[in-house]
Amino acid sequence: MMPRWKGKGLQAKANADPMSKIVSQLQSSLIQFETRGLLSSCSVLVEVDAELADLLNRSCFGRPRITAQEDKQWFQLDMEEAFYLCFSLKCLKVIGEDGSIKSNEELWDYFKSKKLVFPVSYKVYSHLRHKNWVVRSGLQYGVDFVAYRHHPALVHSEYAVLALSEGDNDLNGRLRVWSDVHCTVRLCGSVAKTLLTVIVNSNNQGANSPSCLEHYTVEERTITRWNPERSREDQTGPKNGTKKGVTRF
Known part of the structure; x- marks a missing residue:
């Protein structure tokens, strides 16, 4: 089955801006700003600015959450997405309910207990x-x-x-x-x-x-x-x- 592009010229647009490049930019930004997420049941919430929100959108990590706080933007990461950023890309830290930064082993055990x-x-x-x-x-x-x-x-x-x-x-x-x-x-x-x-x-x-x-x-x-x-x-x-x-x- 061939890829089904949603419009004319979109394949060229994708080739000019490969996903590997976008993910690399996201990784650099998360490391630069020492981004931390908050563990919330079966997901991780990350507070972001406009630049980071754009990179998360373009790289397709998480989904924006609508809140009553107009000056704050939040993204909700699924367990696999959050652990990938933490463990594989090493660009995200996750804070537990006790306020401490969770190690990869602690996150692993927590996610296993949920899924x-x-x-x-x-x-x-x-x-x-x-x-x-x-x-x-x-x-x-x-x-x-x-x-x-x-x-x-x-x-x-x-x-x-x-x-x-x-x-x-x-x-x-x-x-x-x-x-x-x-x-x-x-x-x-x-x-x-x-x-x-x-x-x-x-x-x-x-x-x-x-x-x-x-x-x-x-x-x-x-x-x-x-x-x-x-x-x-x-x-x-x-x-x-x-x-x-x-x-x-």
Whole structure:
């Protein structure tokens, strides 16, 4: 599936301002101003000025929150977003309810207590972010994330992403029965997205600290419907053969 840009000339605009460059600018700004966030239940709130708000918007981290304080702007980061800025980019500090700055280990334990599958979901989120995909919540499509080639204002999301754990039953057996596969793929097709499963293998490592992440490995696999046009007798062969990591049915 080719990227679906939302207007003429937007691909050139995205190429001229790559996401890697925008995220690097955000990282530098957060470090420069020693930005701190406030831990709030299952998210982190960050007070920002107009410049930082623009960078967060452009890099697609968090969402602006409307408050009664007109002189203040706040962004709400999801758990994966906040931990990525803290642990992977090392550009954000998070303050707990007791007023102390939380270490990466403390944040890890806190987020795990709020979301049982956080180690798996974070590994998938960081894996895609490291590849410069924009990663957003996929709740409205019944998946974990949706992945965009660039800013959602410029292009439609290409992938609906499921974060799965190798040999783990904590994910309610998603895609383990045919009806689940069929329903999920049909839903993705109706909104012009390809289903991407990212399977995390812990390699028998525990999840006691974020250091375990370096031992985790991931396998990407797309699942698409079989196209009968690829098997017509008057064709010498498929234009695009099935590649490793692609499952069709």
